[in-house]
Amino acid sequence: xxxxxxxxxxxxxxxxxxxxxxxxxxxxxxxxxxxxxxxxxxxxxxxxxxxxxxxxxxxxxxxxxxxxxxxxxxxxxxxxxxxxxxxxxxxxxxxxxxxxxxxxxxxxxxxxxxxxxxxxxxxxxxxxxxxxxxxxxxxxxxxxxxxxxxxxxxxxxxxxxxxxxxxxxxxxxxxxxxxxxxxxxxxxxxxxxxxxxxxxxxxxxxxxxxxx
Amino acid sequence: xxxxxxxxxxxxxxxxxxxxxxxxxxxxxxxxxxxxxxxxxxxxxxxxxxxxxxxxxxxxxxxxxxxxxxxxxxxxxxxxxxxxxxxxxxxxxxxxxxxxxxxxxxxxxxxxxxxxxxxxxxxxxxxxxxxxxxxxxxxxxxxxxxxxxxxxxxxxxxxxxxxxxxxxxxxxxxxxxxxxxxxxxxx
Numbered sequence: 001x002x003x004x005x006x007x008x009x010x011x012x013x014x015x016x017x018x019x020x021x022x023x024x025x026x027x028x029x030x031x032x033x034x035x036x037x038x039x040x041x042x043x044x045x046x047x048x049x050x051x052x053x054x055x056x057x058x059x060x061x062x063x064x065x066x067x068x069x070x071x072x073x074x075x076x077x078x079x080x081x082x083x084x085x086x087x088x089x090x091x092x093x094x095x096x097x098x099x100x101x102x103x104x105x106x107x108x109x110x111x112x113x114x115x116x117x118x119x120x121x122x123x124x125x126x127x128x129x130x131x132x133x134x135x136x137x138x139x140x141x142x143x144x145x146x147x148x149x150x151x152x153x154x155x156x157x158x159x160x161x162x163x164x165x166x167x168x169x170x171x172x173x174x175x176x177x178x179x180x181x182x183x184x185x186x187x188x189x190x191x192x193x194x195x196x197x198x199x200x201x202x203x204x205x206x207x208x209x210x211x212x
Numbered sequence: 213x214x215x216x217x218x219x220x221x222x223x224x225x226x227x228x229x230x231x232x233x234x235x236x237x238x239x240x241x242x243x244x245x246x247x248x249x250x251x252x253x254x255x256x257x258x259x260x261x262x263x264x265x266x267x268x269x270x271x272x273x274x275x276x277x278x279x280x281x282x283x284x285x286x287x288x289x290x291x292x293x294x295x296x297x298x299x300x301x302x303x304x305x306x307x308x309x310x311x312x313x314x315x316x317x318x319x320x321x322x323x324x325x326x327x328x329x330x331x332x333x334x335x336x337x338x339x340x341x342x343x344x345x346x347x348x349x350x351x352x353x354x355x356x357x358x359x360x361x362x363x364x365x366x367x368x369x370x371x372x373x374x375x376x377x378x379x380x381x382x383x384x385x386x387x388x389x390x391x392x393x394x395x396x397x398x399x
Contacts (some may be wrong), residue, residue: 044278052270066270070278074285154261173227173262201223205258212254 025090032080040080044073047091050175051098057170058102059109060159068105072098092184095177099167099185106163150211157207165200172197213241217246226259255395 020028020042028046031039051072056065075097076083083093158166158174167186171177172193181189221238224230230238242249 038277044275048274049267049269052274053268056268057265062268066274068271070274070281073278074281077285078289151261151265153267154258158262173259174265176263196245198220198223201227201255203257204262205255208258209254212255 026085029080029083029085040077043076044208047094051094054170054175055097055098055102057155057174058099059105060166068098068101071101087167088184089181092181094205095171095181095185103163104179153211154204154208157204160207161200161203165196167201168193168197169204173201213235215245215248218242218245219251222252222255223246226256
């Protein structure tokens with residue numbers, strides 16, 4: 001009995017999501033605007049993971065990334081009627097919202113950390129600087145690193161890249177977005193996107209040179 | 213091809229953005245240049261790792277939390293929409309004004325008619341006291357504390373649920389002798 005119920009529910013859920021599966025973003029938005037809340041749920045389902053990954057790689061904080069991803073969807077929901085398909089792709093729009101939120105978050109974080117650093121004494125009792133005691137990654141034994149560890153190091157080094165280089169690297173090399181879309185998201189010409197991406201790759205290469 | 217030119221092609225090659233002709237030239241160069249060959253292998257490895265970084269998933273509470281936030285937004289949006297509907301607001305304001313005006317009109321009409329009824333009753337009772345009409349008679353209404361110098365009734369002082377007693381006092385001498393009390397029953 002319970003198995004039948006489960007099967008029915010599964011079939012129902014599958015048929016509901018299957019109905020939206022082939023629809024484009026613009027079709028889903030039209031449905032949303034006309035009051036179909038399931039269409040919005042499907043947009044969330046479609047973009048939840050890519051957006052979360054983009055935001056996480058950008059700010060490197062799991063909880064904040066989750067909050068910001070939710071904030072992106074809330075903003076999309078609030079402004080969905082203002083979205084104009086002829087102006088830009090939905091994906092460009094949603095990533096633009098996300099990148100603006102990330103920028104704001106990093107700016108706030110900088111402000112907060114500045115206050116913290118100003119108030120914290122960066123020296124031990126014997127006068128030695130704490131910074132000098134932080135272990136340099138490059139001194140770690142390189143050969144013994146497992147693949148997962150390498151991924152972790154590369155992830156961390158991506159997050160250490162300057163913001164304007166980091167965003168293009170995440171969008172292009174991790175998320176796989178085309179240059180045109182990246183150009184619209186960051187409001188820069190394609191040439192600038194390409195040169196920044198090149199610089200970002202070289203910078204990352206230099207940072208992880210010893211691990212490869 | 214110089215090593216510098218080869219390095220820029222290596223980036224393209226690692227990101228699958230190289231043309232067939234460029235790739236051929238690059239291969240020719242790395243065959244004879246160990247440094248560029250090493251660079252090509254390690255850069256290629258780096259880009260493969262970058263593009264294959266594991267996909268992270270938000271927590272299992274992500275959707276329920278989002279749903280809760282969305283329902284709050286929906287509620288707020290509906291309230292805003294209700295207030296933003298100018299036609300509805302205009303019609304509401306007009307209806308309110310009309311209702312208020314009509315209520316005020318009914319109130320006034322009722323109280324005027326009450327006052328008129330009481331006035332008629334008092335007049336008919338006062339006929340008995342012809343000799344005392346004029347400045348020497350003062351009329352008091354109880355339980356209303358309002359003092360009426362002349363036969364002038366204020367519409368606002370009547371209470372439908374109470375009887376009014378008109379007290380006639382002789383003021384020709386100092387004794388303030390009460391001549392009579394007239395009970396008036398508003399209809």
